[in-house]
Amino acid sequence: MQAEPSFAGPAEKFFRSPALRKMVAASGANWLKSRTHEVTELLPGCYLVPLPEIARRRVVAVDVAMLLSDAALNSREFIEICRSARLDAFSVRQALADIASYDEQSARRVAELLAWNYDDLSRIVVQDETIDSFSSQLSESYEEITLLYKLGESMTELIHPERFIQMACRELHSSLPFAWVAARFVDDRASAGAVADKTITVGTPPCEQSRFEGALRMALTGIAAERVILEGADRGVLGAGESQVILCPVMREGTPIGLVALGNKRAEDNQVNNGELKLLQAAAGHMGVLLSNASLYEQQQAMFLGTLEALTAAIDAKDPYTCGHSERVAYLAGEIAAEFGLHEHEADRVRIAGLVHDIGKIGVPEAVLRKPGRLTDEEFGLIKLHPQIGFQILKDIPLLDDVLPGVLYHHERFDGRGYPFSVSGENIPLVARMIGIADAFDAMSSSRTYRAAMDRTKVLAEIRRGAGSQFDERLVEAFLRIDLAEYDRMVSRHGSSEATRIGTLIPKERAA
Template sequence: MTSTSTNKTSAIELVIAGDLAGVGAAWISIENGVPRWSTVDDPVGAWRQALLVGAMPVREAVRKNLSVLMTGEGGACELFPGVMAIGCVSETRRGRCEGVAVLPTSELITEGSLSMLCNAAKVDETVIRGFASRDALPPREAIPAITDLVRRLHVSARRRIEEREAAHSVDRRLSESYEELHLLNSLIDGLVVGGDPGDFLVSAAEELAATAGYSWIAILLDDPGASKVDDFVVHGSGAPTRAEVRLIAESASTSTATVVLDPAFGEMGLAAVRGGDRNLGTLVAGGRAGEPISSIELTLLASAAGHLGVFLRNAALYSDLDAMFLGTLQSMVAAIDAKDPYTRGHSQRVAILSRDLAAAIGLPEAFVKTAHLSGLVHDIGKIGVPEAVLCKAGRLDESEFAAIRQHPQIGFRILRDIPQIRDLLPGVLCHHESWDGSGYPAGIAGEEIPLLARIIAICDSFDAMSSNRTYRSAKPRQKVFEELRNCRGSQFDPSIVPVFLGMDFTEYDRLLARDADGFGLADDRRVA
């Protein structure tokens, strides 16, 4: 018999025993054809039950007559003169519910069985006779009515227990649903397109551990691919290593949530992380104190693994789109280089300087990325400048210089209708504005100039002065730094210049050396 069935039998036993107390009957539950004898806690108040339960002849007689008592809906027989047994049987969807009610009748006193039972139960006969004279016992003629009552009470007790179990089941399911909804809501909150996959995996592990009571969570990915995330994420203490998780996953080899027992790590829940028809990895949870992992925890584990799969698949798709987007921008920049190969690499160098400067200032990661991309396309408007002007040897006349000065606005017009890059536009349009208002195209000043444009302006000028020109070689680094200091508060934001001067230029110098090989020189106004 399962523990659930045993618990149900015990519950029915308690209920019907209380119901039968009024007629002085003792209730004996039958489990798998075997009587289950209970003890009587109050042998004085419940003297009839104590007498019958404690007498071995009664127990033996019930055992011998069990086949008769369990026939049909239950039979009835007299075990001894004045001792009646009433069988109760009811069928339910969960199986049979069986028991026997044993009760004394008035004939127990008049027909001589009392002395035998008192001796067998080792109780004082005089005391029992005193109780019997006080508490009237039903006559044998009342047994049919009592039999009907007992069976009704049995059915009623069973139904009450089942109704209570059903109510508890509803409560449990509601609780389970709440926990699952809470976990899924927390996971969904993290499903931000473009969000950091590593942060999401750590957050998901923390939420799952807190919701289901695990002390550790491990996520092992077979191939992170384009999602750009560590292939092994652990939350909590006492978790297996990457190699151990892989062995556990291989031994379980399941596409659904399951329980795994391990000598070293005990009971663990394991679920496959899938993206479409591909297996992306394994989610393992362990170290849960208290009760064993139940279907509730497995359901939560499977739900969490499902959302991890969705997120990782979306993250990979987003990464692919991001790479394609960046490739498109780089192609646009390459188009500028094709028009004027002497400025090869200028945009890439300004991009990495802008990225590093934004990071050095302490701006958010999203802004740092925007600075990088805006620096990459800041000169995209030069596509609209005639090649004769861009490639002209020597100095430009005023009309040609006016054409060059149009490139911020041309670039703005080229990019403004692309929703994904609207955040880049301030850098494209305003990177030639000056802190004192002497720049172009709008002549705005100070903090009216977008911060993105102020960052790119310094990087753009630094690269122009650091590059070789037709009429001069590149300026020494210290001369360039001196020029930047001199232009603080006039051309450049005075608060940003010191930050720029403190940056590491190792990567920039590597790019500058690479791009300088094999190319001629150009007028600095065309790259400024």
């Protein structure tokens, strides 16, 4: 409770006099509790009107209006107050004469009026506070929902977890007023997968990058399951200004495998708030789940490719002349797809189709496959069954749905003179048209039971000659742009070893 009169000269000195203030304080001892507007007579003809200020349903202050009558300025108490403040009572009386126009009745009317005004003002203040608080909560919720939506939308980035982590850090940086956001992961591929030993930084770090990364690495060694807020000297090189540094663990199966950190808050209040912590924890939580899913996906892919490797090795084992054929066709078909402009993921699927295109040869007798010289019509009829046998073998494997057309149609010709269905043109699935070129090129480039390998110039001339008849002309153009150096390396490797490896089939970073 305090009185702040807005007078100058003797009047101000009078209102600020310790004796008067003491009397006002004594008179209003209960105002903070009672919320009263009741008029009190402080001294004869001097009326006090208490005006409580309410915030969050509590009286936080009491303003006091003092209304004077002419009688007050002539009272004994007035003279005593002036004397104690060493003021000339006459001067004070003159200074206050103009406002000393109240009597008890008019003082009560003014008190009522002020009470209404104060109630209205209090209500407006409360409403303003509520609106401010609601706006702030709404803004926090919006940021949170936007971030969660973006994170959720990208949770399928299992093939590229690093992209997801970068996106999450960028979103945090754009949603929160911190100069830098960083993520750091343990140096253990089994735990952190593709982001093992990586630091992702967005914004402006507080120090040179290598020191910054060193500090994050150190912080990671000490982090537990709970977030940490660093202040003052504890922040080390991560500190900037007065801002706190927040470290939030990225957990996988109960173990920290990384951390997300924020620092150098650029806002009026440089202390981290609850909304910011919630967003950071949500981002770290999503990172943990994504890395765990990515690891499972990687294992599943490795198992899947391992199974295909075993299957293709089984085919090649039936005919030593075709050693490595499946792998080379897979490589060339994938290169044609990439050259033709298919998306990276689609090109990978074409490679897989190329790898398994001849899997139906498992169902063709070895004596026919390995027979030197010309085949009889009956034997050729058996060979011609392999696309359908391959289709039957693979059709129930869900992960191979999109590669089945490559298996079934790879011996069709663009002019409709192929087998097994004699379909033509674009009725032949694109993947099968790509494998058709790769298959023919590799067959002509390799020695067979019935003939020696053709030289490169002749093979390419044959492929060109087949454009528009045996092959799709546009795909032949794409094929002729391929650099065959890697293919030649594969040929020499297959020549020196019968082992069929698919290590080069799909680059490791994309298989991961």
